[in-house]
Amino acid sequence: MIGTCRPDRCSIPETAFIGARTMLTRSFHQSLMRLLSGFGALMLAITSLVYAAPAVAEPTFEPAQPIPLYSYFATGDVNAPVTAPSSLPTPSFVLMGGGPDVDPAFRWLIQRAGIKPGTGGRFVVIRATGTEAYNPYIFYSDDKLSTSTTIAELWVGGASLGLTSVETLVIPSVRAANSAAVNAILAKANVVFIAGGDQSHYIRFWKGTALEQTLKTLMAKNVPVGGTSAGLAVLGQFDYSALYKSATSEESMLNPYYKDITFDPDPLSLQGGFIAPPALASLIFDSHFDSRDRMGRFITFISRIVAPSRTASGSAGCVGGVLPASSSGNMTARGIGISVETALLVQGNGDARPVTAKRVTNPSTTTESAVYFVRPSVPPSVCRPKFPLTVSTVEVRKLADSNTVFNLSDWTGVALYKHLDITSGTLFPADWY
Missing domain, CATH: 3.40.50.880 (Class I glutamine amidotransferase (GATase) domain)
Structure with a gap:
């Protein structure tokens, strides 16, 4: 920059002229000065027009409103006396699969x-x-x-x-x-x-x-306590945390460690999960289940929970897994997938008695409103980053009525619906629902 221009004048530093006198002929110097003089006159005319223009009122601005820390809404009388019990003998959970509320x-x-x-x-x-x-x-x-x-x-x-x-x-x-x-x-x-x-x-x-x-x-x-969709997802001992994009079945099966598969706790652990109700131990949940074709990704999620192990044919399980795969026992890797407009009512029944569940939906539902209980009976044979998943003999039980009682503690009460396999990243049979 060789000068500073303002609305009332344009000036050039004196040192610039000293250098110019040693380099330019007198005639060119005079021409330059005339040019600068004309430019100054032009700027003076423009300045006069600017200052002669009608005054424009300065805009006014409302002060920014503070963003509320939280929002609170109440219907009814929050000050009414309450005599309902503040504690109860057994737990109760509603696990809802999203879509229309039940x-x-x-x-x-x-x-x-x-x-x-x-x-x-x-x-x-x-x-x-x-x-x-x-x-x-x-x-x-x-x-x-x-x-x-x-x-x-x-x-x-x-x-x-x-x-x-x-x-x-x-x-x-x-x-x-x-x-x-x-x-x-x-x-x-x-x-x-x-x-x-x-x-x-x-x-x-x-x-x-x-x-x-x-x-x-x-x-x-x-x-x-109840939850639907995202609210359901955070009620298990293990949660699909979805910190990035929502994982798809295709991408999950092709690489069970791809970036959109994120869990809580992270890394997987038997402690440290968000809320993690004891009555829902060893479980992970998924919603919008059949409408979004989520069986492939759900089996992948559950497979990731399966701990590494040694078998007669070599290694099995998934790096970072924490629970065994088995067709018996109540501390094995397992999960529940819930369809839209579907709720699973889970209740404790007292000491030394099982936790049980029933499915309900709305009378006017137009969907099957099913609940899927998913458990791998053997560890995955291939489960590592950047390799397609292979896991066989995954047990699926399907509950689509409101009369049957499912025993969550020992995983009984509903007959086996299907065995599913994922072989080299492909689900068989594909028409699982």
Whole structure:
């Protein structure tokens, strides 16, 4: 830069002219000066026009509004007295597969909480994004927002069952999850439901925070807990954390260690998972199961949990795995895949008695609404990075009615549906559903 221009003038440093006098002829120097003089006149004329222009008012700006730490919405009376029990003898979980919410599953949570007409009760929904849309759906009995004991389909009718409030907390950060106000609201819940969304938010924002401790305290009191889609994904001892893109069946089977397969805990461990309810030990879950053709990726997820071992033909299992593969026992690698508009009602039944489960759906469902219980009976024979997965004799049990009771503790109560194999990254049979 050889000069500095401003609206009122354009000046060139004196040292530039000293160099010019030693290099230019007098006539060229005079021509240069005339040119500069003309340029100065032009700038003066432009400046005059600018200053003669009508004054323009300075724009005004509203101060930026602070982003709220969390959002809280309540329907009903949060100050109403509650006499429903704050602790219960056995645990209760709703495992929901996404898509349309299953109305009777919400009613079951309310009933399992010991809430009845006259007892009061607080139903708290937690999520990292979204709105308070669950509040009226759970609290009211119909689209007139009545609290009638006649409950229309697509409504839960919680108030008629005894709820005094439904509350939603949107908790979008670690700071919000550590908020004393957030945890004070959650700690008073008689039922907790984790909404759908993105389970990576729940792992990134909630794990290791005061919120996780509040959830564990509630579960220690056997307060009923439910979750759908992403909310389902974080209820197992092992969670598919989906920190990047959602894994597909094709990519998972071709490389069981590709980057979109992420777990919590990481690395896989028998301790340290997010909330990890004891009643759901050794399990991993997946949602939207048959509508998104997720069997291939789910078998891959479960295979990754299988610990390395030695067999007569060589090594087996997966690097980083922590549980055995077996067709018996209750501490083996296994998982539950749940279809859309489907809920699995899981309950404890007392000391030395098994944890059991029943499937429910909506009366008007147009899908099969099935639950798939998946367990590899032998370790994968090929399970390492950048190699297609090979695992055989994977047991699949299918529950598609609401009368059968499945024994989660010993994995019985539903007959074997199919054995599936993945050979060199390809699922057989492909039409598993």
